[in-house]
Amino acid sequence: MAYTISNIPHFKCWVRKEFTHNHEKYQGEFLHALAFAVCTIPDRCLSFQVVFTGCGEDYPNPHGGAMWARIPITSLVGDTPFDEWPPNIQTHLAQPWDCSSRNHAIIRMDRISSSPWLCKIAGEFYNGKYMFTVDYTDSYISDDPAQHKQSHVLELTSGPYKGCIVALPNNRVRVTNPALWAVGEGPPDFVPSQWEHSAEQHDSYMDWETTFDNLYEWGKDKKK
Numbered sequence: 578m579a580y581t582i583s584n585i586p587h588f589k590c591w592v593r594k595e596f597t598h599n600h601e602k603y604q605g606e607f608l609h610a611l612a613f614a615v616c617t618i619p620d621r622c623l624s625f626q627v628v629f630t631g632c633g634e635d636y637p638n639p640h641g642g643a644m645w646a647r648i649p650i651t652s653l654v655g656d657t658p659f660d661e662w663p664p665n666i667q668t669h670l671a672q673p674w675d676c677s678s679r680n681h682a683i684i685r686m687d688r689i690s691s692s693p694w695l696c697k698i699a700g701e702f703y704n705g706k707y708m709f710t711v712d713y714t715d716s717y718i719s720d721d722p723a724q725h726k727q728s729h730v731l732e733l734t735s736g737p738y739k740g741c742i743v744a745l746p747n748n749r750v751r752v753t754n755p756a757l758w759a760v761g762e763g764p765p766d767f768v769p770s771q772w773e774h775s776a777e778q779h780d781s782y783m784d785w786e787t788t789f790d791n792l793y794e795w796g797k798d799k800k801k
Contacts, residue, residue: 578714581679582626585730586709587613589656590742592627593665596652597645607654607662608640609633615683615711615730616647617676622668623650623711623728623744653742655706655732663733663740670698672744674726678716685709694731695751695760696743702751703736711744723769 592610594603614626624647631641651671654663689707696705711728713719719726728744748767753760781787 578680582614582616583683585615585683586685587611591654593652596648617679617681620675622672624648650742650744655740657740659740663738666738666741674746677719678713680715681711681713689752692754696745697749704734705731706734707731722773723771
């Protein structure tokens with residue numbers, strides 16, 4: 578289980594340059610980079626470790642090979658050709674729920690990674706390209722069945738924020754794959770679970786004969 582920082586399936590991106598200069602200047606300018614690690618700090622959005630490539634800059638360039646740690650998700654834009662750069666996306670739209678723990682796992686869910694996702698942003702649905710998922714544990718919020726949230730990291734591929742990188746929970750996305758399932762419409766009839774499912778909380782565990790009723794015990798009974 579990773580703590581605070583993990584390797585991720587790396588991806589090329591552009592970094593809003595004002596994030597590298599305390600937002601004092603360079604608004605509307607971008608630096609090309611490779612994002613290769615993610616950081617989870619409770620009550621903050623996801624942040625990334627990037628190395629700048631120097632691509633698109635004059636030679637010699639001052640940025641190629643330089644790194645930046647914990648740059649927020651809202652600073653990143655996909656490495657996609659644009660007619661014009663996407664506007665800044667507010668943090669609460671890019672990641673509706675902050676990270677809930679420093680302890681996390683990174684997974685790329687293969688079966689649902691190839692088809693477009695529908696991403697709900699500010700009440701509207703836009704297409705997105707799935708990259709990987711961050712799952713959290715070992716905190717009150719992350720391990721509460723009713724409060725647990727994953728962060729699915731995607732690049733938006735349509736809409737006014739096309740190109741922005743977002744991290745959305747299950748209740749803000751819908752996965753499409755017409756070859757394997759019929760994509761639904763409208764809100765699913767779900768209610769968050771308040772239950773924890775545990776075998777060892779059952780009263781039968783107070784009885785040692787039930788607890789140790791295993792294969793070897795069965796074999797002894799057969800010999801009698």
